Every structure is written in structure tokens, then in C-alpha cells.
Amino acid sequence: MKRSEINYAIRSALTFFERNGWTLPPHPAWDVTDFGLGIFHRQGLVLVNLAVEPEYCEKLMYAWRDQTTPAHYHKLKKEDIICRAGELAVTLWGEDPGAIQQEYISVKINGKHQPVKNGEPVVLKAGERITISPLLWHAFHPISPECIIGEVSTANDDMNDNFFWNSEIGRFPEIEEDEPPLVKLLSE
Numbered sequence: 001m002k003r004s005e006i007n008y009a010i011r012s013a014l015t016f017f018e019r020n021g022w023t024l025p026p027h028p029a030w031d032v033t034d035f036g037l038g039i040f041h042r043q044g045l046v047l048v049n050l051a052v053e054p055e056y057c058e059k060l061m062y063a064w065r066d067q068t069t070p071a072h073y074h075k076l077k078k079e080d081i082i083c084r085a086g087e088l089a090v091t092l093w094g095e096d097p098g099a100i101q102q103e104y105i106s107v108k109i110n111g112k113h114q115p116v117k118n119g120e121p122v123v124l125k126a127g128e129r130i131t132i133s134p135l136l137w138h139a140f141h142p143i144s145p146e147c148i149i150g151e152v153s154t155a156n157d158d159m160n161d162n163f164f165w166n167s168e169i170g171r172f173p174e175i176e177e178d179e180p181p182l183v184k185l186l187s188e
């Protein structure tokens with residue numbers, strides 16, 4: 001992806017974070033990705049790693065309407081995905097998204113187990129959260145113009161613990177330098 005797209009996404013995230021009262025720590029750890037697909041507005045995500053410890057991790061994320069984080073699962077990480085501002089559609093699959101077998105799966109939403117239609121989006125409003133256990137396939141995209149998404153999890157390992165359904169995906173972007181960087185990303 002182009003450096004100008006990364007800079008624009010970071011500026012947009014900063015403005016929306018500020019408008020919603022989210023103050024970033026000094027020297028934020030930015031992670032902006034198009035998942036290696038080169039269609040950032042369709043498939044992409046802006047992340048800030050707020051806390052990264054061997055036992056736990058907290059992230060703050062930002063995306064535009066319909067900008068999707070594609071279907072993936074983690075073998076080790078358990079995470080809560082939290083809608084912090086805007087509205088977020090989260091789709092869950094109990095098994096390979098290309099070979100759905102069961103109609104409903106049981107998922108914890110706002111701390112309570114609920115039946116959820118396998119492969120169909122659940123809409124989270126600001127303040128709501130969904131708990132994603134290891135091996136549960138998930139994808140998400142905002143349905144509001146902009147969205148702040150929180151993540152609180154067990155240990156995070158983006159190099160080795162993201163398994164995407166689309167085998168063409170790479171977790172970190174290739175960057176084309178078409179303007180000076182606003183910040184250094186954590187993948188650099």
C-alpha cells in the first residue's frame with residue numbers, strides 16, 4: 001500500500017479518536033495494514049497497540065464503513081472485540097467459512113452466551129463486546145461511517161497467530177514510499 005494511504009488513515013484515526021475522547025499514549029505503536037491485498041478501503045485496518053505484555057494485550061483500532069478485517073482465527077489468542085464508538089458488524093463461523101455445517105453457534109455477547117447464526121453478522125453498538133475464543137473464525141467491518149474498535153486479549157502474536165481464510169493475505173503491508181512517513185509502523 002502507499003505511504004500516503006497510511007498517513008491519511010492515521011490522520012483520520014487521530015481525528016476520530018480525539019472527537020470521541022480517546023487519548024493515545026506517548027509514542028503510540030501504530031500498525032496499519034491492507035492485509036497485503038492492495039485494496040485498503042475494502043480490506044484494511046488501523047491498529048494501535050496500547051499494551052503488549054507476555055500475558056495480555058490491549059489494542060485500539062479504527063476503520064471506515066465496510067472496511068473489512070477479513071475472516072481469520074487465532075490458535076492461542078482469546079479476545080474481546082469491543083465497539084467503542086460507531087457500529088460494528090462482527091461475523092463468526094464455528095468452522096471453515098467455506099464449509100458451514102451448523103446453523104447456530106453459541107457465542108458470548110456482553111458477557112452472556114447467546115445463539116448466533118453461523119456466518120451471519122452480529123451488530124455491536126458502542127459499549128458492546130463479543131468474546132472470541134481460540135479457533136473461532138471471525139471477520140468485522142463498521143456499518144457506521146467510522147468506528148473505534150477495542151480489543152482486550154490474552155497474549156498477542158501477530159507474526160504467528162493469525163490464520164486467514166484467504167491464503168493470499170499477509171498480515172503486514174508492502175509499502176510504496178510516495179510521501180514521507182508520518183510515523184514509523186511497528187512492522188518497520
Ligand SMILES: O=C[C@@H](O)[C@@H](O)[C@H](O)CO
Nearest residue numbers: 059069079151158162171
Ligand atoms: O480480530 C482482530 C485481531 O485479532 C487483530 O488484533 C489482529 O491483529 C488482526 O490480524
